[in-house]
Amino acid sequence: MIAMLHYAWLKSRRDSSLFAFIMIPALFPLTALGGATLAKGHWHYPLFLNPQYTPVQNATLCAQIATAISVLFTVIPAFWTLRPEIATKSVTSFFFAARPMTVVASVIVFAFALSLTGWIGAITMIRILTGTLPPHVAFMTLKVAVGCLATSALGTLFVTISSQPALLVGGYMACGLLIPWIQGSKSSLHVMGGVAAAIVCTALAGFILERRCAT
Amino acid sequence: MTEHAIVAEGLLKRYGKVTALRDTSFAVAKGTITGFVGRNGAGKTTTLKIVSTLLHADDGTCNVLGYDVRRDPYAIRGRIGFLPDMFELPAVLTLREYLGIFTELYGIARGDRAKRVDAALQLTRTEELSERKLQALSRGEVQRVGLARALIHNPDILILDEPAAGLDPHARVELKELLRLLRERGKTVFLSSHVLADLEEICDELVVIRRGAVIFSGDIAGFRRQMRATTRWRLTAVSRPIALPSGIRGEVVETGPTSMDFEGNLSAGERARWIAELVAKGVDVCEVSPVRSTLEQEFAKAIEEEDEVVAS
Numbered sequence: 001m002i003a004m005l006h007y008a009w010l011k012s013r014r015d016s017s018l019f020a021f022i023m024i025p026a027l028f029p030l031t032a033l034g035g036a037t038l039a040k041g042h043w044h045y046p047l048f049l050n051p052q053y054t055p056v057q058n059a060t061l062c063a064q065i066a067t068a069i070s071v072l073f074t075v076i077p078a079f080w081t082l083r084p085e086i087a088t089k090s091v092t093s094f095f096f097a098a099r100p101m102t103v104v105a106s107v108i109v110f111a112f113a114l115s116l117t118g119w120i121g122a123i124t125m126i127r128i129l130t131g132t133l134p135p136h137v138a139f140m141t142l143k144v145a146v147g148c149l150a151t152s153a154l155g156t157l158f159v160t161i162s163s164q165p166a167l168l169v170g171g172y173m174a175c176g177l178l179i180p181w182i183q184g185s186k187s188s189l190h191v192m193g194g195v196a197a198a199i200v201c202t203a204l205a206g207f208i209l210e211r212r213c214a215t
Numbered sequence: 216m217t218e219h220a221i222v223a224e225g226l227l228k229r230y231g232k233v234t235a236l237r238d239t240s241f242a243v244a245k246g247t248i249t250g251f252v253g254r255n256g257a258g259k260t261t262t263l264k265i266v267s268t269l270l271h272a273d274d275g276t277c278n279v280l281g282y283d284v285r286r287d288p289y290a291i292r293g294r295i296g297f298l299p300d301m302f303e304l305p306a307v308l309t310l311r312e313y314l315g316i317f318t319e320l321y322g323i324a325r326g327d328r329a330k331r332v333d334a335a336l337q338l339t340r341t342e343e344l345s346e347r348k349l350q351a352l353s354r355g356e357v358q359r360v361g362l363a364r365a366l367i368h369n370p371d372i373l374i375l376d377e378p379a380a381g382l383d384p385h386a387r388v389e390l391k392e393l394l395r396l397l398r399e400r401g402k403t404v405f406l407s408s409h410v411l412a413d414l415e416e417i418c419d420e421l422v423v424i425r426r427g428a429v430i431f432s433g434d435i436a437g438f439r440r441q442m443r444a445t446t447r448w449r450l451t452a453v454s455r456p457i458a459l460p461s462g463i464r465g466e467v468v469e470t471g472p473t474s475m476d477f478e479g480n481l482s483a484g485e486r487a488r489w490i491a492e493l494v495a496k497g498v499d500v501c502e503v504s505p506v507r508s509t510l511e512q513e514f515a516k517a518i519e520e521e522d523e524v525v526a527s
Contacts (some may be wrong), residue, residue: 003319007305014307054427067370088303092269096292097320214270 004098004106008081015021021077024119025070029062033129039150046131059126060134066122068179070115071147075171077153078111087163092213100213101206104156108202111152112145119144130167146194147182151175152200160208220245220372220403221266225275228261235261236426238271241422241432243405248398250414250513251407253424259407260300260376262424266405267297267374280371285306293321296365298358300376300407301420306350310341310360313349314367320370337365338396340389360369362393368488375406379413391417411514447506448477449463453499476506 012018033047040051048058082103085091094103119141127133134140151171158171178194186190218501221243226354228236236258243249245381253259265277268288277284279291314335318328336342339359344352350463352360359379364374379387387410394404394417414421421438423431431438449462450457458476465479481489 003316006319007316010312011305011307070450085305088301089299089304092299093297093302093317095269095370096267096295096297097317097322099289157330214264 001098001102001106001109004094005110006102006159008106008110011082012077017077017080018114020106021073021111022075022118022121025066025073025118026068026125027064028082029122029125029129030066032065033058033062033126040124041114047129055130056135060132061137062126062130063123063137063140064183066119066126067144067147067183069121069181070122070144071151071182072152072172073118074111074115074159075155075168075175076111077114078107078152079168079171081110082107083159083163083165086159086209086210086212090197090212091209095210095213099206100210101202104160104209105189105202108149108152108198111155112148115148116145117147143182143189146191146198147178149198150178150182150194150201153198154178156182157201157208160205160212170187176205218245219243219278221277221279223262223266223275223277223403226262226265226272226277227274228258228265228270228427230270236265236385236427239275239427241429242337243403243422245403245422246398246401248394248404248406248417249420250411250418250421251405251422251424252414253407257424258427259424259520263297263374263376263405263407267295268292269297282400289328294370295370295372295374296367296368298361298373298375298378300380302357302361304349304357304360306348308349309346310336310349310352310363311345313360314363315365317367323368329494331367331369333355335367338366338393339363343507355383355386358382359386362390365405366397370402371455372403372405375404377408379408379410387413448479448486448494448503449476449506450503451501452493453501457493458496460489463489488526 009018012021033049036049037044037047046055046058047059048055050058053061082091085094091103098106101163123133123137123141154172154174159169161167178197181190182194185194221241223242224240226239227238227427228234239258239262245448251259251262251444261270263499265272265284268279268284268291271285282293284291295482308316311332314332315328320333323331332345336345339362341356341359341363344356344360349357349360362375362378370512379390382390391413393515394406397404398419406414415435416424418435419429420434422429423438431441433441454473457470457473457475459475459477463479463481463485465477465481468478469476486503490503493500
């Protein structure tokens with residue numbers, strides 16, 4: 001798996017997609033908080049989304065939006081990273097050295113890691129710009145991690161079904177259902193449900209990928 | 216007793232209503248170069264995919280290095296190097312980086328990785344491309360990169376689907392040299408190709424497939440024997456027309472002003488009698504020699520004969 005992760009890292013670093021995949025969620029708070037503050041006509045620190053809210057409330061609201069963006073955005077690196085190899089079936093060259101399930105799991109871990117990094121960047125940005133952190137940030141991070149894992153597995157499953165970029169829309173629609181469920185989860189049982197969904201998607205993606213490349 | 220690297224028996228593969236392979240059986244001896252010949256759509260790629268465990272046959276068995284392709288695909292995959300007929304390379308990586316990834320994937324020890332990459336680059340004569348991005352390579356260079364990738368883990372068997380496709384004549388000569396070298400090192404090479412002249416030069420054995428069925432499996436001399444019961448002889452004189460003496464069995468297939476092509480089993484005595492008779496008639500005979508047909512002609516003949524059988 002390390003070799004596959006190295007491949008994905010090298011490839012996305014070279015085509016600069018790595019930068020985009022991390023920075024888009026990470027920079028969201030800057031654009032949202034900066035834009036909302038400037039819209040009120042004057043520069044004010046701490047920055048805010050709503051001037052009526054306290055800094056903690058602003059940080060919480062911004063973190064909730066950042067969560068949705070991070071989870072949703074995970075579909076893109078998961079779908080995109082091995083898309084050309086899957087479309088041309090060149091991915092089979094990896095099958096002589098690694099099992100299809102390992103290839104699929106590597107893509108999922110890669111996209112998950114990028115999104116989580118992006119989210120951590122976003123939380124850091126929120127801390128800097130609002131001067132505070134949202135409450136229960138550790139549990140929120142856990143929920144984001146599970147959400148990113150599930151959407152990463154979903155994005156990978158979609159690309160194994162078809163590498164047509166239009167299928168990203170399907171991935172987004174599915175994530176649209178997942179996000180309220182993840183955001184609203186209050187117990188670890190809900191969180192485990194996300195992990196189970198990721199495992200099912202991984203198994204399905206590995207199976208479909210091997211079948212698809214055999215034709 | 217010959218040890219076999221690949222043994223396929225009664226392979227059957229259907230894609231919907233189309234039967235790609237039917238009762239396909241052949242064997243590839245260890246340490247040989249075996250050519251796999253057939254027209255487009257004959258079932259070559261399907262067979263190679265089954266042998267390399269990427270595709271399951273609907274029926275029949277296939278063993279590679281003693282492992283069943285269906286039961287132990289992962290035991291086989293690590294021991295073969297496979298070059299597909301068409302493949303893409305990641306445009307943004309350099310060749311050295313790309314091969315380096317495969318040394319990692321194959322679990323080669325960290326300290327040996329650079330050496331393995333260098334060895335593969337040297338074998339495929341791609342050293343000068345090593346720092347170049349893969350997007351900047353020509354079709355022939357891409358093919359050589361594919362070969363380097365297939366060789367990186369020092370596999371026991373190389374399965375190559377049309378490896379000469381897109382190669383210029385010079386690169387083709389280099390490929391043949393490389394395959395000979397690999398055979399000297401005890402590797403087994405199973406390759407499909409349309410360039411039959413190349414196969415004739417390097418192959419020890421041949422598997423000929425037609426419409427999903429193997430019509431010949433064995434050495435090239437055996438293929439010639441199977442295809443031709445008679446030899447074609449050419450007699451050339453200086454100036455006068457040539458006549459065939461009586462009592463010789465065979466067929467005149469072509470005549471020119473000073474030459475004649477004759478198909479039949481001429482013994483040395485019969486050849487001597489023919490020359491003597493012509494000399495007696497005042498014909499200055501230059502040469503009587505067997506005409507060696509190319510593998511391409513033999514293959515065309517084999518296909519033609521099969522077509523006739525099917526038509527009848």
